[in-house]
Amino acid sequence: MAFELPTLPYAKSALGAKGMCEETLDLHHGRHHQAYVTALNGFVDGNDALKGKSLEDIVKLSHNKPDMAPVFNNAGQHWNHILFWQCMSPHGGGIPGALEKKIKEDFGDVTKFKDAFKAGGVGQFGSGWVWLVVGSDGKLKVTRSPNGSNPLATGEGKALLGCDVWEHSYYLDFRNRRPDYLQNWVDKLANYEFAEAQLKAA
Numbered sequence: 228m229a230f231e232l233p234t235l236p237y238a239k240s241a242l243g244a245k246g247m248c249e250e251t252l253d254l255h256h257g258r259h260h261q262a263y264v265t266a267l268n269g270f271v272d273g274n275d276a277l278k279g280k281s282l283e284d285i286v287k288l289s290h291n292k293p294d295m296a297p298v299f300n301n302a303g304q305h306w307n308h309i310l311f312w313q314c315m316s317p318h319g320g321g322i323p324g325a326l327e328k329k330i331k332e333d334f335g336d337v338t339k340f341k342d343a344f345k346a347g348g349v350g351q352f353g354s355g356w357v358w359l360v361v362g363s364d365g366k367l368k369v370t371r372s373p374n375g376s377n378p379l380a381t382g383e384g385k386a387l388l389g390c391d392v393w394e395h396s397y398y399l400d401f402r403n404r405r406p407d408y409l410q411n412w413v414d415k416l417a418n419y420e421f422a423e424a425q426l427k428a429a
């Protein structure tokens with residue numbers, strides 16, 4: 228079955244008060260994410276080795292294979308964006324107790340976590356992603372990845388939160404100010420309830 232664009236878990240106008248306007252979501256979900264899905268389906272159609280494989284399998288099997296880079300880029304971006312929409316909420320910003328306790332254990336305090344996440348996103352030169360992951364050692368850490376890569380591909384851990392730092396994610400709302408986008412994202416948009424559920428399921 229062909230891969231499909233998931234429905235957003237909120238209205239396109241729902242994040243406006245949190246710093247991500249309807250036009251951003253309209254273009255980002257309806258055009259950018261859709262383009263990755265369309266391209267990925269085209270690659271799967273033309274390659275019997277990919278038919279019937281899950282998205283996760285395609286991400287892993289195409290990682291670090293130069294001849295499969297276009298497949299990886301689009302499969303990775305489909306996986307990343309499915310997660311990204313869930314990582315934001317119209318009620319975002321509040322950190323539930325169990326996750327807050329874990330953040331304090333592994334980062335020292337919430338501000339240090341937010342600073343690390345922001346630095347990860349600012350430090351990603353060009354397009355990419357910043358992640359909060361739980362590693363195989365059970366510790367939370369911040370990682371970053373270029374373009375369509377992600378912690379599923381690299382094996383760096385299970386993603387609890389992922390933030391898109393491609394310019395298409397913030398240029399309408401924050402112009403060139405990626406640090407302001409990231410600060411707003413961790414303060415107001417991030418769905419920490421989702422992150423805590425991901426952590427509990429890890």
Ligand code: MN3
Nearest residue numbers: 259391393396
């Ligand atoms: Mn994007």
